[in-house]
Amino acid sequence: MLSQGQALLRLALQGVRPGQGGMFRKAIDWRWRTGLGIAAFVVLAAVYTYFSWSRQRDDPSDMLLPNWSQLWRKGVVQNLNPVEVVPRPPTSKRRPRMKPARSASRLPTRACAPTSSRTMTSACRKKSPA
Numbered sequence: 001m002l003s004q005g006q007a008l009l010r011l012a013l014q015g016v017r018p019g020q021g022g023m024f025r026k027a028i029d030w031r032w033r034t035g036l037g038i039a040a041f042v043v044l045a046a047v048y049t050y051f052s053w054s055r056q057r058d059d060p061s062d063m064l065l066p067n068w069s070q071l072w073r074k075g076v077v078q079n080l081n082p083v084e085v086v087p088r089p090p091t092s093k094r095r096p097r098m099k100p101a102r103s104a105s106r107l108p109t110r111a112c113a114p115t116s117s118r119t120m121t122s123a124c125r126k127k128s129p130a
Contacts, residue, residue: 028036052065063070 055065
């Protein structure tokens with residue numbers, strides 16, 4: 001008797017190529033491919049409809065799984081109709097402008113904050129007004 005490994009080796013040496021023989025390696029006819037593709041979408045739509053219906057039965061205003069009419073009204077139609085944009089009127093009193101924050105280059109650094117004139121570095125002496 002042949003072991004499983006020997007049987008696989010014998011099949012490999014016989015030259016069985018992919019696509020030859022067997023039911024699972026044949027190319028699917030274009031009609032079957034088209035039919036299975038359409039069937040996938042039909043099953044998906046049916047499952048969505050069922051779960052949407054069961055959710056809407058408990059609370060009709062629930063929008064987690066909207067039904068097809070809610071998808072059409074609040075999804076497609078609402079997003080395809082232009083919205084009128086009305087500018088907001090100016091307020092009567094203006095808010096005071098805030099001063100901009102000091103930049104990091106203008107903030108005093110520890111090296112340039114002298115305790116006495118002897119401890120200042122040469123770069124800080126050039127910047128100091130004295």
